[in-house]
Amino acid sequence: MSNRNRAPEYALPGLPGEIKQLRLELKLLAEVGIIGLPNAGKSTLISSLSAARPKIADYPFTTLIPNLGVVRKPTGDGTVFADIPGLIEGAAHGAGLGHDFLRHIERTRVLLHLIDATSDNVLRDYNTIKEELQAYGRGLAERPQILALNKIDAVDRETVDLEALATQLNHLSYSPVFVISAVTRTGLETMLQEIWGILDQMKVPQEVEVFS
Numbered sequence: 491m492s493n494r495n496r497a498p499e500y501a502l503p504g505l506p507g508e509i510k511q512l513r514l515e516l517k518l519l520a521e522v523g524i525i526g527l528p529n530a531g532k533s534t535l536i537s538s539l540s541a542a543r544p545k546i547a548d549y550p551f552t553t554l555i556p557n558l559g560v561v562r563k564p565t566g567d568g569t570v571f572a573d574i575p576g577l578i579e580g581a582a583h584g585a586g587l588g589h590d591f592l593r594h595i596e597r598t599r600v601l602l603h604l605i606d607a608t609s610d611n612v613l614r615d616y617n618t619i620k621e622e623l624q625a626y627g628r629g630l631a632e633r634p635q636i637l638a639l640n641k642i643d644a645v646d647r648e649t650v651d652l653e654a655l656a657t658q659l660n661h662l663s664y665s666p667v668f669v670i671s672a673v674t675r676t677g678l679e680t681m682l683q684e685i686w687g688i689l690d691q692m693k694v695p696q697e698v699e700v701f702s
């Protein structure tokens with residue numbers, strides 16, 4: 491068939507097809523996955539860190555598919571972050587779109603677990619996500635993780651001891667904990683430093699070719 495001959499009335503004999511063995515590698519969605527309960531501020535954070543402009547709203551399940559954003563290192567290199575839709579209790583058994591969302595998390599190297607510091611039970615919120623990661627398996631619970639207590643601009647410091655909360659979270663998770671505000675950008679630089687450090691450590695050493 492061609493432009494001139496649009497309805498060919500003849501055909502060439504078919505040839506045997508090819509059989510190939512292919513090794514396909516699953517591509518990473520992003521280096522860093524921003525995870526947490528719905529409404530923790532994940533989309534707000536990616537919009538503060540990158541040029542991504544996802545929908546942000548004061549109700550759960552605003553984000554239904556991952557939003558990607560490129561965050562620049564001081565060296566100018568870009569690193570892709572993914573704002574993953576909020577997880578809920580039971581996600582590992584399919585609650586919400588849990589399985590789909592956890593599958594996205596699987597395709598990231600480092601997890602940035604965002605927790606709403608204005609919640610009435612920060613430790614419970616942390617545990618809810620931790621348990622879903624464990625229940626899903628596939629090494630998600632063992633993936634390098636950093637925790638960030640978000641919305642500290644809205645915390646009443648008279649009644650909430652942020653330092654004590656951060657320490658408790660650190661003891662629970664064995665992970666570094668940062669106190670941040672995605673809205674006012676407080677603490678974001680310090681947190682990014684930690685993320686760059688973790689990613690640098692994960693880099694596979696370059697193979698050196700030896701000539702003899």
Ligand SMILES: Nc1nc2c(ncn2[C@@H]2O[C@H](COP(=O)(O)OP(=O)(O)OP(=O)(O)O)[C@@H](O)[C@H]2O)c(=O)[nH]1
Nearest residue numbers: 528529530531532533534547551552553576672673
């Ligand atoms: N005061 C304050 N509010 C924040 C901060 N970060 C996010 N918010 C608010 O929290 C609400 C939820 O923010 P989103 O960024 O949509 O939260 P999300 O985690 O992406 O939510 P889902 O997509 O539903 O999982 C919005 O009203 C934001 O303005 C913060 O640092 N400080």
Ligand SMILES: [Mg+2]
Nearest residue numbers: 532533552553
């Ligand atoms: Mg969102």
